[in-house]
Amino acid sequence: MxxxxxxxxxxxxxxxxxxxxxxxxxxxxxxxxxxxxxxxxxxxxxxxxxxxxxxxxxxxxxxxxxxxxxxxxxxxxxxxxxxxxxxxxHPYPEVVGGIHPSAVVDPAAQVDPSAWIGPLTVLEAGAVVGPRVFVGPGCILGEGVEVGADSRLVARVTLCAGTRVGQRALIHPGAVIGREGFGFAKDGERWVRIPQVGRAVLGDDVEIGANTSVDRGAIGDTVIGHGVKLDNHIQIGHNVVVGDNTAMAANTGISGSTRIGRNCTIAGAVGMAGHLEIGDNVHFTGMAMVTRSFKEPGVYSSGIPAMPNADWRRNAARFRHLDELTRRVKQLETLIANMNATHEREES
Amino acid sequence: MxxxxxxxxxxxxxxxxxxxxxxxxxxxxxxxxxxxxxxxxxxxxxxxxxxxxxxxxxxxxxxxxxxxxxxxxxxxxxxxxxxxxxxxxHPYPEVVGGIHPSAVVDPAAQVDPSAWIGPLTVLEAGAVVGPRVFVGPGCILGEGVEVGADSRLVARVTLCAGTRVGQRALIHPGAVIGREGFGFAKDGERWVRIPQVGRAVLGDDVEIGANTSVDRGAIGDTVIGHGVKLDNHIQIGHNVVVGDNTAMAANTGISGSTRIGRNCTIAGAVGMAGHLEIGDNVHFTGMAMVTRSFKEPGVYSSGIPAMPNADWRRNAARFRHLDELTRRVKQLETLIANMNATHEREES
Amino acid sequence: MxxxxxxxxxxxxxxxxxxxxxxxxxxxxxxxxxxxxxxxxxxxxxxxxxxxxxxxxxxxxxxxxxxxxxxxxxxxxxxxxxxxxxxxxHPYPEVVGGIHPSAVVDPAAQVDPSAWIGPLTVLEAGAVVGPRVFVGPGCILGEGVEVGADSRLVARVTLCAGTRVGQRALIHPGAVIGREGFGFAKDGERWVRIPQVGRAVLGDDVEIGANTSVDRGAIGDTVIGHGVKLDNHIQIGHNVVVGDNTAMAANTGISGSTRIGRNCTIAGAVGMAGHLEIGDNVHFTGMAMVTRSFKEPGVYSSGIPAMPNADWRRNAARFRHLDELTRRVKQLETLIANMNATHEREES
Known part of the structure; x- marks a missing residue:
């Protein structure tokens, strides 16, 4: 333009x-x-x-x-x-209302006349698509899915049954929102699936990257706050709560029931254990391994930066004995303290 | 209900x-x-x-x-x-046999009358779909694929040619089973693909998460045992064998030809090198880096948990000299031993 | 055969x-x-x-x-x-030219008569498909996409608007090429998307794995060189440049604007920060954390290999005090040097 x-x-x-x-x-x-x-x-x-x-x-x-x-x-x-x-x-093309003849729209789905439903897209019963929503080709909107006004599903987005998407969302190809998460009970050696009866609920102005997955809640909902931005290949487990305007870079995974605050930034390939509490304004650098709650604002990190392979081999081998090394240093400190004490006694 | x-x-x-x-x-x-x-x-x-x-x-x-x-x-x-x-x-809705008119089913595919083939799904020649199987919308079943009784392909599942799925499988959107894995020979600087002629074979009661990939075997099969549960975004390389009832959490990757035993649990974002042997009842914690075989039952771990960035910077910088530090401690121990010996000689 | x-x-x-x-x-x-x-x-x-x-x-x-x-x-x-x-x-079946009747091909798309467009595939306006290209089922080729001769899109491949694919490509299911990458400006606490106006450009003989994502450039292009092989679940950020014949294993992520040379091998689950320069013939081992440029050929590594959980707990706890430990060793060295000096003075 x-x-x-x-x-x-x-x-x-x-x-x-x-x-x-x-x-x-x-x-x-x-x-x-x-x-x-x-x-x-x-x-x-x-x-x-x-x-x-x-x-x-x-x-x-x-x-x-x-x-x-x-x-x-x-x-x-x-x-x-x-x-x-x-x-x-470089505006997005204006959305022209209509349904492509190749789309498969259940009679019990509701599509706002100003919304576009692209070719080879499926809308199941009870799906509700709001004003000016763009649903690109190859999307699947399961039963009872709701998509708010002015949202844009680029292409090949899967919204599983019951998923709620707010207004002005931008969802990229390959995203899977609201699948049944990873919950099992043990029956001897066998795993028995726990039905996941919650939903995935996305606020307004949310962005979901390519091939990113947000699982539905087990009981109760998985909640993605307003203005949250998720990059590609991110895994959000069941019942995770992500606060408003928090952003996550690619390949990060958040395990079930972890709660993340507002205005956090989580860099690429971070892994978070489940059931943690992360406060507002908490920032994790790339590949951080988050195994406990961090409630205070700040920047948190972990990992070993890459180095020449020969150096790494030597150092990583020593890491296996770091506890022992620390004990040896403690012993040396004791020995020297004793020697000094002896020496002082001898001097006096 | x-x-x-x-x-x-x-x-x-x-x-x-x-x-x-x-x-x-x-x-x-x-x-x-x-x-x-x-x-x-x-x-x-x-x-x-x-x-x-x-x-x-x-x-x-x-x-x-x-x-x-x-x-x-x-x-x-x-x-x-x-x-x-x-x-x-919260039962799954009963499967009603039939083929949605928008599905593209090759005449040489076999669909049990009690199975459902959803809208915009493709069945290629020789695909065999067993009794009461639910194939959701947007799935692709390649040539010669077989899906056992009572399995459920939620939506947008891709089963590449030759894939075998057992009974009572649950496969989530975005899963790709049986693609040709990552095998190449070098021709000077160029890579030449090794055709992958094996299959991906899934046992009974297997679950595959969203956007998870299981590559077919190079020669011989990739085998996922009975009752195996895979979370989202998992990569299973060619010719991997996963034993019965082993479960893996999201973002984990298993390199080619590694064999994993029964009843293992592999937490999120674990990485395993290729050609390893992992025994039964082996458990890896999140983000573990598995570079050698572990045949004995037990819990194995690695990684550095996140800490305040300033602390991490200092400690990670020191890690680069951990081998040197260990040598310095050894030297101190020798020095002190010598000093003590000298001192004792002088005393005597 | x-x-x-x-x-x-x-x-x-x-x-x-x-x-x-x-x-x-x-x-x-x-x-x-x-x-x-x-x-x-x-x-x-x-x-x-x-x-x-x-x-x-x-x-x-x-x-x-x-x-x-x-x-x-x-x-x-x-x-x-x-x-x-x-x-x-085991040759790929010969490509027979044609368009499956269920495909949705925009009148303004150009398909070479010798190319195959599979069932339920979408070609948008301006898409150009070259000779003997195989486009499998469920693919989406956005506006202005070009695919060079003899390429093979196995199934369910998404090429977003403007993407260029060279000759003899092999692209696996779930791949998403050319989506708008992760670029935002901050407006107070809110994120404002930066339109991404570049393209994703793939050279000849490129292979893209299942569920792998290559983002388009923000301004200017993301460039994947000739003969590059990407495994599954790889994330390539906007404006990344990957040199010819470089190969990457699964679960690796490359952040925006990083440039990687020719003939590199990048093992699985490697993470690279953005804006780095990686030279030719650089090799990273699995799970390496790449936070700075590596311009010299060589093998680089990081990470802590898995060990029994009890050992790991002890060692990882000590890592939090590695800087302090190093200072303690330095102090011991000073003490002993002083003791030796004193001793020598006393001797003389």
Whole structure:
């Protein structure tokens, strides 16, 4: 989409320095920008690119504006302003209401006339699809599923029976929401499934990545708060509760019944045991192994960073004796303390 | 489904203490139960909830029965009895035989008249679907696939050519069984695929989680034993053998040709190297890194639990020198032994 | 497929020692081979099987040929020759051009007449499918997707809008290529999505495993080089670049904007942070935690191998004090050095 800078500044609520008739029609990075490009300078480390850019306009902080030779849009938070500008330039196509003839829609499903149901999608009985929802190709909405207004199921999303999705969700291909989670009782050596009768309930403005799974509750619901963002390949176990605006990166797994607070960030490939309590504003770095509750805000980490294999072999072998090593150091401390005491006695 | 307590006790084979005319129609936890709720007390830690519960009935051990003010069903294993009761109250809908008109069924596929083939499901030539099997929407059963009686493919399950599924399987959306695994020969810098001509063979009573993959064998089969339960996002490499009743939690990966025994439990995000031998009754805790065979029963673990980031940074930096540290301690021990020896010589 | 050994030797470009009229029709391992089996001896550790095998022919090095009692095909690289022979014996069925009547193909999609579009597959506007491409059942090719000649999408593959796939690709079920990656700006406590306007671009001879995700670029492309092989459940973040012939095993995750060189091998469950530079011929062992760039060729590792739980508990507890332990050792060294100095002064 083409937008004049004058109009863009108004729609973004920022001030423009430069020709308001210049037109931008796409976003680009400073160093690969050209005619029509809107770019941004967020990190001052890239300021050198600014003088040389061929962008038609740049979003930046006022303090960086002096270096620019092109029109600039001034923002205290260039990255955020850029995000909004990029959505204006690259909008999702407007949703046109309708049901593709190849979709299989149960007569007892309700689809808002402004919603789109894509090809080869299945809606089972009692599924309710709200206004302006986009349901892409190959999705499955089980019995009694509800999807709130303006949500977007990109393609091949599976919402199992009873799942609730709030408004403005964005759900990517391969996501499986609301399957029966991993609950079994032991009968001798055999496992007997515990029926999972809760639901998966997603708030508003939730995003679910590709091939990510959110299991339904065993009894009671699995709850994903408003504004939660989940990357790809994430596993959310039954009865997990994730607080508002918490974000998780790919390959992370949260075991059943763990409760995570608001505004947390959980990096990639983190593993959390079940039945933990994680407070608000808690941050875990990548591959952290979370085996206990962390209620205080802060950054928590674990893991051993990679090193040359030969070093690692030696060090990892020693780790197996770390407890013994610690005891040996304690013994040395005792020995030396004794020697010093003896020595002092001899001296005196 | 509604059941009178008298009938429920008979069907569960347990004894009832209380009014056998009381009706239950769903399961609930002790503290959120109400009229019609069947609850259970497994862990004595929750005994305080028992006196206050509004459940219509509670399953518990005789030793906990004294605290109950509602009808009780007595069981030596309340959790197992609860699992069975929950299935009675929340049964899967009975499978009605038939093929949805939108399904694409090859004329050379065989579907038992009592099986259901859901909408937009594909059955290729030679696929065989047994009695009372439920194949949900969006599934793909490749050439020569066989699915045993009473199995349930929830939705969007992919069974690649030649896959065998036993009886009473439960397979969740996104599962991919029997794809050609990761086998290549090197031709200079290039990789040349080794055709994978084995199958994936699942025993009876197997459960496969959402977005879990079980690769077919390279030569010979990948074998998932009877009663094996796999959670979501699990990777089973080619020619892996998993013994009966072994359970694995989400995000775990088992590399090719590893053999795992019976009755093992493998927690979440465990990684196993290939060509290992894991015995019966072996248990790995979450995120364990399994690089050698473990043939003896027991619990095995690895990984560093998360800690405040500043502490972790300091400790992880030291790990890089753990071998050196161990040598320094050894040197100190030698020095002190020498000093003591010298001192004793001087004394004498 | 049946092939005479004489013909097979010619097609493989190797020499045959034995009866060229013998026919093989499948591959098998030495110890389970029978009439019609073609087997191979790669690892001399299995030489004992050679004398006893019932295979109709064996591929091996000339230096191992003396032990064989059956016809042999001589190769300097038996495993590679076996890979090629196995493909001759077990070819993919020839692709027959056509579009299954249940497929939903937009009029503005272009399908080469020699390509096959399977049942219940969706091609959106502008999708271009090249010669002899096999698109299996349940695939989704979004707007403007291009798939090069002789590629094979096994089943249920999702190629999001704009994705480019080169020639001779092999993509397995559940793969999601080109979804909008994980990019957000913060607006107070809320996350605002950054539109992702780049593409996912796959070179020639690429393989993508089951349930693996490759995100499109944020600005600019995510690039998977020629001959790259990705196993199952791999996450490739936006703007990652993977060099030619690099292979990654299952459950690995690469964070955004990391660049990986050529001819690397990355074992299972490795995690890489974002914005790293990994050189050519770099190899990471399983579960390695990669938090910095590694530009030099070599093998790099991390992680703690599993051990009995009681040992692990003791050692992991000590790890929390490893920095302190190191300081204690330093202090001991200083103390002893001082004691020795004092002692020497006293002696002199």
């Amino acid at each position: 083409q937008i004049r800078l004058g109009e863009l500044a108004v729609r973004l609520g920022v001030s423009l320095r430069g020709d308001d008739e210049v037109v931008v029609d796409h976003v680009a990075q400073l160093d690969s920008a050209g005619v029509g490009s809107l770019s941004f300078l967020g990190d001052p480390a890239y300021r050198a690119h600014l003088a040389r850019t061929h962008a038609s306009a740049v979003i930046l902080k006022e303090s960086d504006a002096a270096d620019a030779r092109v029109p600039v849009l001034l923002s205290d938070n260039p990255y955020l302003t850029f995000a909004r500008a990029a959505r204006l330039l | 509604q059941i009178r307590l008298g009938e429920l006790a008979v069907r569960l084979g347990v004894s009832l203490r209380g009014d056998d005319e009381v009706v239950v129609d769903h399961v609930a936890q002790l503290d959120s139960a109400g009229v019609g709720s069947l609850s259970f007390l497994g862990d004595p830690a929750y005994r305080a909830h028992l006196a206050r519960t509004h459940a219509s009935a509670v399953i518990l051990k005789e030793s906990d029965a004294a605290d109950a003010r509602v009808p009780v069903l007595l069981s030596d294993n309340p959790y197992l009895t609860f699992a069975r009761a929950a299935r009675l109250l | 049946q092939i005479r050994l004489g013909e097979l030797a010619v097609r493989l470009g190797v020499s045959l020692r034995g009866d060229d009229e013998v026919v093989v029709d499948h591959v098998a391992q030495l110890d389970s081979a029978g009439v019609g089996s073609l087997s191979f001896l790669g690892d001399p550790a299995y030489r004992a099987h050679l004398a006893r095998t019932h295979a109709s022919a064996v591929i091996l090095k000339e230096s191992d040929a003396a032990d064989a009692r059956v016809p042999v095909l001589l190769s300097d690289n038996p495993y590679l020759t076996f890979a090629r022979a196995a493909r001759l014996l």
